[in-house]
Amino acid sequence: MDVKQKLIEGLQSNPKYLPVWYRYDKQGSIYNDRCLSDNSFYYFYRSEKNVISRHVEDIVSQVKSPCVLVEMGSGNSEKSRSFIDAILKRQETLTYVPIDISSEFLLECSEAVSKLYGNDLNVQPIAGDYS
Numbered sequence: 020m021d022v023k024q025k026l027i028e029g030l031q032s033n034p035k036y037l038p039v040w041y042r043y044d045k046q047g048s049i050y051n052d053r054c055l056s057d058n059s060f061y062y063f064y065r066s067e068k069n070v071i072s073r074h075v076e077d078i079v080s081q082v083k084s085p086c087v088l089v090e091m092g093s094g095n096s097e098k099s100r101s102f103i104d105a106i107l108k109r110q111e112t113l114t115y116v117p118i119d120i121s122s123e124f125l126l127e128c129s130e131a132v133s134k135l136y137g138n139d140l141n142v143q144p145i146a147g148d149y150s
Contacts, residue, residue: 040120040148048124052095071101079105086110091149093117095128103132107139114141122146 022041029036043051056064079102088106090099096117106113115132119125129144 045123048121089116
Protein backbone atom coordinates (compact mmCIF):
# COMPACT_ATOMS: atom_id res chain seq x y z
CA MET A 20 0.00 0.00 0.00
CA ASP A 21 1.22 3.47 -0.83
CA VAL A 22 0.70 5.24 2.52
CA LYS A 23 1.61 8.67 1.16
CA GLN A 24 -0.94 8.32 -1.66
CA LYS A 25 -3.68 7.22 0.76
CA LEU A 26 -3.01 10.27 2.96
CA ILE A 27 -3.07 12.62 -0.03
CA GLU A 28 -6.37 11.11 -1.25
CA GLY A 29 -7.93 11.61 2.17
CA LEU A 30 -6.73 15.18 2.55
CA GLN A 31 -7.88 16.11 -0.95
CA SER A 32 -11.34 14.58 -0.56
CA ASN A 33 -14.48 16.40 0.53
CA PRO A 34 -14.95 16.00 3.44
CA LYS A 35 -11.30 15.53 4.33
CA TYR A 36 -10.30 12.42 6.29
CA LEU A 37 -7.33 10.39 7.39
CA PRO A 38 -7.53 6.62 7.07
CA VAL A 39 -8.48 5.18 10.45
CA TRP A 40 -5.44 2.88 10.48
CA TYR A 41 -3.14 5.92 10.32
CA ARG A 42 -3.64 6.69 14.03
CA TYR A 43 -2.48 3.27 15.21
CA ASP A 44 1.17 3.83 15.93
CA LYS A 45 2.38 2.95 19.45
CA GLN A 46 0.98 6.10 21.09
CA GLY A 47 -2.28 5.88 19.14
CA SER A 48 -2.73 2.25 20.20
CA ILE A 49 -2.11 3.11 23.86
CA TYR A 50 -4.56 6.00 23.61
CA ASN A 51 -7.17 3.80 21.92
CA ASP A 52 -6.89 1.15 24.64
CA ARG A 53 -7.28 3.79 27.34
CA CYS A 54 -10.32 5.31 25.60
CA LEU A 55 -12.00 1.91 25.32
CA SER A 56 -11.38 0.80 28.87
CA ASP A 57 -11.74 4.11 30.74
CA ASN A 58 -14.69 5.65 28.89
CA SER A 59 -17.80 4.89 30.97
CA PHE A 60 -20.03 5.96 28.06
CA TYR A 61 -18.54 3.48 25.60
CA TYR A 62 -20.51 0.34 26.39
CA PHE A 63 -19.36 -1.81 23.46
CA TYR A 64 -15.98 -2.69 24.99
CA ARG A 65 -17.52 -3.65 28.34
CA SER A 66 -20.24 -5.61 26.54
CA GLU A 67 -17.65 -7.57 24.56
CA LYS A 68 -15.74 -8.43 27.73
CA ASN A 69 -18.96 -9.48 29.45
CA VAL A 70 -20.03 -11.73 26.56
CA ILE A 71 -16.58 -13.30 26.38
CA SER A 72 -16.38 -13.98 30.10
CA ARG A 73 -19.86 -15.51 30.18
CA HIS A 74 -19.50 -17.65 27.04
CA VAL A 75 -15.80 -18.39 26.54
CA GLU A 76 -16.09 -22.00 27.74
CA ASP A 77 -19.04 -22.63 25.41
CA ILE A 78 -17.19 -21.10 22.48
CA VAL A 79 -13.97 -23.01 23.11
CA SER A 80 -15.85 -26.28 23.54
CA GLN A 81 -16.90 -26.00 19.87
CA VAL A 82 -13.28 -25.92 18.68
CA LYS A 83 -11.28 -29.08 17.96
CA SER A 84 -8.01 -29.46 19.86
CA PRO A 85 -5.26 -28.77 19.23
CA CYS A 86 -6.04 -25.37 17.80
CA VAL A 87 -4.30 -22.11 16.93
CA LEU A 88 -5.74 -18.80 18.12
CA VAL A 89 -5.56 -15.97 15.57
CA GLU A 90 -6.76 -12.51 16.53
CA MET A 91 -7.26 -9.77 13.98
CA GLY A 92 -6.79 -6.35 15.56
CA SER A 93 -5.37 -7.77 18.77
CA GLY A 94 -4.52 -4.47 20.44
CA ASN A 95 -3.18 -5.27 23.90
CA SER A 96 -4.52 -8.87 23.75
CA GLU A 97 -6.59 -8.30 26.90
CA LYS A 98 -9.75 -10.00 25.63
CA SER A 99 -7.71 -12.85 24.12
CA ARG A 100 -6.49 -13.92 27.54
CA SER A 101 -9.89 -15.39 28.38
CA PHE A 102 -9.65 -17.57 25.27
CA ILE A 103 -6.02 -18.45 25.95
CA ASP A 104 -6.89 -19.52 29.51
CA ALA A 105 -9.84 -21.63 28.35
CA ILE A 106 -7.91 -23.29 25.52
CA LEU A 107 -4.93 -24.09 27.76
CA LYS A 108 -7.30 -26.02 30.04
CA ARG A 109 -7.91 -28.33 27.05
CA GLN A 110 -4.46 -28.56 25.49
CA GLU A 111 -0.92 -28.33 26.85
CA THR A 112 0.34 -25.56 24.61
CA LEU A 113 -1.17 -22.98 22.29
CA THR A 114 0.06 -20.98 19.33
CA TYR A 115 -1.35 -17.46 19.49
CA VAL A 116 -1.09 -15.22 16.39
CA PRO A 117 -1.97 -11.61 17.24
CA ILE A 118 -2.30 -9.36 14.19
CA ASP A 119 -2.23 -5.59 14.51
CA ILE A 120 -1.15 -2.59 12.49
CA SER A 121 1.18 -1.00 15.05
CA SER A 122 4.31 -3.15 14.99
CA GLU A 123 5.97 -1.54 18.02
CA PHE A 124 2.85 -1.80 20.19
CA LEU A 125 2.17 -5.33 18.93
CA LEU A 126 5.66 -6.53 19.81
CA GLU A 127 5.52 -5.03 23.31
CA CYS A 128 2.11 -6.58 24.01
CA SER A 129 3.22 -9.92 22.53
CA GLU A 130 6.26 -9.99 24.80
CA ALA A 131 4.07 -9.25 27.83
CA VAL A 132 1.62 -12.04 26.97
CA SER A 133 4.48 -14.41 26.26
CA LYS A 134 6.05 -13.71 29.66
CA LEU A 135 2.70 -14.20 31.37
CA TYR A 136 2.16 -17.69 29.93
CA GLY A 137 5.76 -18.85 29.50
CA ASN A 138 6.32 -22.03 27.52
CA ASP A 139 2.58 -22.82 27.39
CA LEU A 140 2.05 -20.10 24.78
CA ASN A 141 3.88 -19.71 21.49
CA VAL A 142 3.23 -16.10 20.42
CA GLN A 143 3.78 -15.36 16.73
CA PRO A 144 2.83 -11.69 16.13
CA ILE A 145 2.15 -10.37 12.65
CA ALA A 146 2.32 -6.63 12.09
CA GLY A 147 0.19 -5.36 9.23
CA ASP A 148 -3.25 -4.49 8.01
CA TYR A 149 -5.80 -7.11 7.04
CA SER A 150 -4.97 -7.09 3.34
